[in-house]
């Protein structure tokens with residue numbers, strides 16, 4: 001089985017590894033959940049050793065389960081939860097604090113202070129991001145300020161920073177390589193996406209010594225070798241990308257205007273804008289989609305914090321369903337004359353509102369409203385939020401006329417949701433046959449760099465459609481629904497931003 005690639009997908013709640021064969025088909029997998037830590041309200045941490053040991057275990061499992069015991073694996077690709085921040089000792093490899101997870105809001109006040117001092121525009125122009133606790137920069141500052149001795153050690157050059165890709169590369173190469181790829185760097189708030197390098201002014205504003213920073217490499221690049229004591233032989237690490245960027249690659253969205261949207265716990269939509277970093281007027285993010293042969297391709301990104309999580313809430317919070325797929329029948333049977341809206345701002349609202357203080361609300365309830373109408377409102381909320389993102393992208397970038405949306409993630413199993421999505425967007429929605437697009441993207445980057453997998457064009461031609469959802473809704477009905485949604489969102493807003 002020559003020409004295989006091992007893809008590591010290190011996610012927020014679990015680590016996964018998949019071996020893909022030379023036809024891009026998954027042949028074996030390993031998956032392990034690991035503990036989440038919530039030391040205070042709004043704080044989310046991972047134990048760095050859990051990230052690494054779960055990753056190593058699933059890699060070994062996937063290799064062992066492959067038909068040839070993993071002998072045909074020629075390269076490793078890594079994709080990871082983004083923005084999550086680690087700081088460790090350069091000599092011992094010992095972390096000085098837990099990993100602060102992307103969802104963690106502890107630096108909200110620091111962000112507000114920087115905004116009040118008038119710095120947001122500087123950060124946004126250079127990084128394409130917003131001054132929000134979501135990104136790594138203020139998390140690094142927090143560690144340096146709050147872990148005893150950390151600032152002095154960092155200034156003496158003893159500490160290093162990394163996102164999760166850097167942490168895994170460090171572990172796999174046993175401390176030889178300290179590097180990130182450009183997509184992960186572009187989520188840190190200290191990376192200048194126009195110059196493609198760390199930004200001294202931004203590091204200064206956040207008090208981050210530049211000696212801590214990893215080398216920034218292409219997404220398809222030489223990241224060193226996984227040492228032989230880990231898998232019985234050395235295996236080169238040749239591809240790295242943040243998980244949403246890897247999904248963009250795995251969906252073969254290589255042409256400007258192509259969009260992918262991933263529906264898991266949250267939802268992340270990325271539109272390829274080619275070699276232009278389009279800066280948004282609508283509080284969308286500008287990010288590096290991938291960097292190959294030293295050339296960055298950019299994307300506009302919209303991040304929604306609650307998508308499938310609202311379905312989990314129906315099941316675990318309200319007890320209205322036993323399994324996520326029960327929502328299909330309920331939504332089909334809901335009363336068409338009731339307009340019930342759910343704004344699932346359970347942890348605030350993400351793009352394009354960025355309202356951290358907003359909380360969820362339901363509107364339009366009557367005495368006749370029941371589980372069916374509530375389930376439909378949950379599924380519809382995913383379509384409405386995506387529509388907000390796509391409309392914002394269209395207004396930011398005139399080339400983004402009526403894109404076809406390529407979807408992936410657990411929630412795309414819901415035909416009802418995908419049909420509503422197509423209806424409310426007024427555009428087709430394409431679901432591919434391969435569900436593991438994130439891991440596939442990382443595998444392609446590594447396989448391409450290794451010279452064993454084909455270039456973007458041939459890879460794109462192998463992308464296979466499972467089902468296309470065509471829009472059927474009348475324009476008038478769409479306009480009415482969207483105006484009801486906008487009204488519901490406005491009534492949910494806190495008046496605060498960021």
Ligand SMILES: Nc1ncnc2c1ncn2[C@@H]1O[C@H](COP(=O)(O)OP(=O)(O)O)[C@@H](O)[C@H]1O
Pocket residue numbers: 011013263264265266307308309310311312324325326327328409410411412413414
């Ligand atoms: N048939 C379905 N209908 C609606 N939602 C679903 C369905 N199947 C899965 N989901 C939702 O999709 C999410 C899981 O998707 P997944 O891609 O595994 O997420 P993550 O990687 O964020 O954990 C869950 O939140 C679940 O509620």
Ligand SMILES: O=P(O)(O)OC[C@H](O)CO
Pocket residue numbers: 010011012013080081082083102242243244264265266
């Ligand atoms: O691990 P996931 O799939 O929840 O993705 C997390 C994102 O990368 C956060 O930006």
